[in-house]
Amino acid sequence: MPGVTKEQVAAARQMTAIEFLRRYRADDLVKSSARGEFELKSHNSFKINGESSLWHWKSRGIGGKSALDYLMHVEGCSFVKAVRLLCEEQPCFIPQRHAEVERQRPPFALPEKSPTTTRVEAYLRCRGISPQVIQKCIDDGILYESLPYHNCVFVGRDAGGTPRYAALRGTYTYGKQFKAESTGSDKRFGFCIAPTAESSAAAVFEAAIDAMAEMTLAGDAADKYRLSLGGIYAPEEGRDIHPPAALEEFLHRHPQVKRIEFCLDNDPPGRAAAAALARLYGEQYQVAVHLPPIEGFDYGDLAQAALEYRTRNKAKNCARQQTKYKEGTR
Incomplete structure (x- = not known):
């Protein structure tokens, strides 16, 4: 194997993730309310079991067990660098400060841009997103199609633009969805429709x-900011929620915002997070x-259901017209 033996x-692979975190990220590791479970201050949807060392980063949809998995998937080390970080020729463990690992992170780079958006537009229309909303996001430079895989690329920009x-989503409509x-x-x-x-x-x-879907359901009205958090962290009952990084940055950059609408998923994590966020921001902002309205749905599900309803009605109307035509020609 190039670079390592x-x-x-x-x-x-012998060192577990929980052992690594306890030794070298102790300031970032905090107990969760669940028995035997820990979380990270820096990644509020990260959970790890203190006994099995199994961890799951919900907002990214990834998990693992070893320190090697953690370094690669959470701290962004390459495989070779992570192995070298953990071993010497003996081998024995090499402690390394978190700041040094941070400097090893590859710089942010957008995926290569496709000259067309055909696949992205077709996929989003199948998801019930209106052509008007799709085109606005493309025109605003926050949505494009990547190469070589033709993924949707949802772009978040800083105050200078x-x-x-970038959040990526596959454009195929079968099998497990790439995210x-x-x-x-x-x-x-975060991705934000202005x-x-x-x-x-x-x-x-x-x-x-979800942001694009709700805008579609609102009649394509670009009447407010629509911000994606890139996932949520549902706090345990009785515990405060960590302020989402995307929302905190957004509010800092937009002091004119006085009202916040929490439009999260209607599932247990979404309901818990929405209630906790409403409490957290309720003293400073008007919150809703x-x-x-359907349990288990997000706004993307609503938009897709609305599309399917329109399609069924269109098919029924077409069938009625064909029947009338046949009867009129007899």
């Missing part, structure tokens, strides 16, 4: 497609919780 790889975050974030993405800068005129209201969603 099989012995080094085997040794690196520089891309700092990821570009390496080096900064979650403070209104056509200055607004004092912001709607907050878990995912970019607008969950989808």
Whole structure:
């Protein structure tokens, strides 16, 4: 294996993620309310079991067990660098400060851009997103199609307009849906659909497609900011929620915003997070919780259901017209 030996790889895999975190990220590791479970201050949807060392980063949809898995998937180290970080030729463990690992992160880079958006537009229309909303996001430079895989790329930008975050979603409509974030993405800068005129209201969603879907259901009205958090962290009952990095940055950059609508998923994590966020921001802002009216749905599900309903009605109307035509020609 280039750069490392099989012995080094085997040794690196011996250290568990919880052992690594307890030794070298102790300031970041905190107990969760669940028995035997821990979380990270820096990644509020990260959970790890103190006994099995199994961890899951919900907002990214990834998990693992070893320190090697953790370094690669959470701290962004390459495989070779992670192995070298964990082993010497003996092998033995090499402690390394967190700041040094941070400097090893690859810089953020957007995926290569396709000259067309055909696949992205077709996929989003199948998801019930209106052509008007799709085109606005393309025109605003926050949505494009990537190469070579033709994924949807949802872009988050800083105050100067520089891309700092990208969520990726596959455009195929069968099998397990591909979801990821570009390496080096900064979650403070979430995907955000800006209104056509200055607004004092912001709607907050878990995912970019949810923001586009709700705008579609609202008649394509670009009447408020629509911000994606890139996932949520549902706190345990009785515990405070961590302020989402994307929302905190957004509010800092938009002091005119006075009203926040939490439009999260209507599932147990979404309901818990929405209630906790409403409490957290309720003293400073006018807050409202607008969950989808159907349990288990997000706004993307609502838009797709609305599309399917329209399609069925169109088919029924077409059948009626054909029947009338046949009867009239007899």
